[in-house]
Amino acid sequence: MRTIRSLAVLTAVLGxxxxxxxxxxxxxxLVSVTAQNLHLTADPGKAxxxxxxxxxDDVQITDTGDVLRVQGSGCLTxxxxxxxxxxxxxxxxxxxxxxxxxxVNKTGITTRVKGGTGKDTVDGGSGTDIFTGGPGDDxxxxxxxxxTFVADVLADGRDTFSGGPGTDLANYxxxxxxxxxxxxGNADDGEGSEGDDMRADVENVLGGKVDDTVTGNxxxxxxxxxxxxDTISGRGGDDDLIGGGGKDVLKGxxxxxxxxxxxxxxxxxxxxxxxxxxxxxxxxxTEIDCEV
Numbered sequence: 001m002r003t004i005r006s007l008a009v010l011t012a013v014l015g016x017x018x019x020x021x022x023x024x025x026x027x028x029x030l031v032s033v034t035a036q037n038l039h040l041t042a043d044p045g046k047a048x049x050x051x052x053x054x055x056x057d058d059v060q061i062t063d064t065g066d067v068l069r070v071q072g073s074g075c076l077t078x079x080x081x082x083x084x085x086x087x088x089x090x091x092x093x094x095x096x097x098x099x100x101x102x103x104v105n106k107t108g109i110t111t112r113v114k115g116g117t118g119k120d121t122v123d124g125g126s127g128t129d130i131f132t133g134g135p136g137d138d139x140x141x142x143x144x145x146x147x148t149f150v151a152d153v154l155a156d157g158r159d160t161f162s163g164g165p166g167t168d169l170a171n172y173x174x175x176x177x178x179x180x181x182x183x184x185g186n187a188d189d190g191e192g193s194e195g196d197d198m199r200a201d202v203e204n205v206l207g208g209k210v211d212d213t214v215t216g217n218x219x220x221x222x223x224x225x226x227x228x229x230d231t232i233s234g235r236g237g238d239d240d241l242i243g244g245g246g247k248d249v250l251k252g253x254x255x256x257x258x259x260x261x262x263x264x265x266x267x268x269x270x271x272x273x274x275x276x277x278x279x280x281x282x283x284x285x286t287e288i289d290c291e292v
Contacts, residue, residue, distance in 0.1 A: 028069035031061055031083045036090040038109075042066070042097035042116065050094070052125075053106040057087040065101075096120050100136070105129065108145075119157075124164075133159050142168050149202070151175060151190070158187065158195040163202040170198055173226060175208030182215040207244070220255075234273075243268050252277045252289075261285045 029048060030041045038059060042048045049065040061068060061083045068083045070076070075085040092109050096116040105111050105125035113122050115134035122131060126144035133140070133150075137157045140149055143164040151159075151172045161170060172179055177191040181198055183205070189196035198205075203221055205214050210228035218236035225232050226244040234241055236254040243250055247266045250259040253273040260280045261268035270279040272289040279290035 028067040029063055030071050031068050031075055031085070032071040033074040033085050033089070034072070036088055038085055038089045038092045040092070040094040042095060042101060044097050045099065046097060047099040047118075048097060048101040048103070050101070050103040051106065052092060052094075052104070052109075052111070055084055058084050059087060059089045059092070059107060059109070060084045096122075096134070113140075131161075133157065142166065151196075155191050155194040158197070159190075160187075160197040160199070161202055162199040165201075167204065168202045169204040169206060170202050171206045172208045172212075173206045176210065177208070178210050178228070179208050179212040179214070181205050181207070181212065183217040183219075183221065184215070211246070218254075259290070 029043045032039045046066040051062045067080050092111040095114045098117045100118040102121045104123045107125045108127040110128045112130045114132045115138050117135045119136040120138045122140050124142045128145045129147045131140040131149050139160045141162045146166045147168045149161045149170050153174045181189045185199045187195050187197040189198045205223050207225040212230045214223045215233045216235045220237040222240040223232045224242040229246045230248045232241045233251040238255045239257045241250045242260045248268045251271045256276045258278045259270040261270050262280050262282045267284040269286045276291045278292040279287050
């Protein structure tokens with residue numbers, strides 16, 4: 001009987017050991033530093049709530065939605081949810097996960113944020129931030145600095161982009177379907193019924209590979225249609241309109257605008273509108289109300 005009992009205990013111990021070996025040992029959000037670059041990778045299945053802020057010469061990361069685990073040397077664990085990394089840090093790279101995550105950057109460090117599949121909310125800092133959305137309905141706020149909002153190749157949710165102070169760019173360069181983008185704060189931007197909301201404090205737009213309709217606002221906008229047959233309207237402000245490849249229509253409207261139709265021989269229409277406009281045209285283009 002004693003032998004049977006001993007075998008049963010040994011079997012239970014070995015079974016528990018097998019389970020512990022099979023289960024992942026560390027399912028936490030990871031933080032590391034290499035060559036003055038801080039990396040944060042969210043743990044799948046967790047709704048991360050991350051704050052990145054200065055702590056003297058260091059950078060402190062807090063995640064109230066998950067445990068933070070330091071990888072490699074350099075960073076220091078303060079609590080289960082707080083890590084401090086020594087400066088100088090020149091770039092922060094953050095990759096969010098599959099839940100509805102939140103990230104707030106309170107530093108002036110250049111920050112690159114890649115959204116996950118959830119509905120993410122990201123507030124940039126006072127420096128240059130680069131935001132790339134995922135499939136969810138994301139809200140990106142640049143705050144200070146010259147920020148860039150990068151769209152995925154295909155429609156990726158009803159996103160909201162707010163630039164804040166600085167000169168900010170909406171980058172749809174990888175898009176392969178026609179776009180409608182207007183810098184007016186209405187949720188009708190992107191492709192088809194995507195429903196992005198490009199706020200009026202985003203100044204510049206980089207269009208996609210095919211036929212786009214891009215409309216500026218009363219700020220000084222730089223609007224580049226790139227490939228396809230594009231219609232680009234500056235509205236108010238001193239705008240820089242670039243047709244790119246294709247038979248484009250450029251309309252400066254108000255302000256002292258520059259219209260660039262030199263694109264390899266496509267028959268563009270360049271209409272400066274009111275005020276004093278400069279048109280860079282080739283032989284195939286039509287110029288209207290171009291003073292220079």
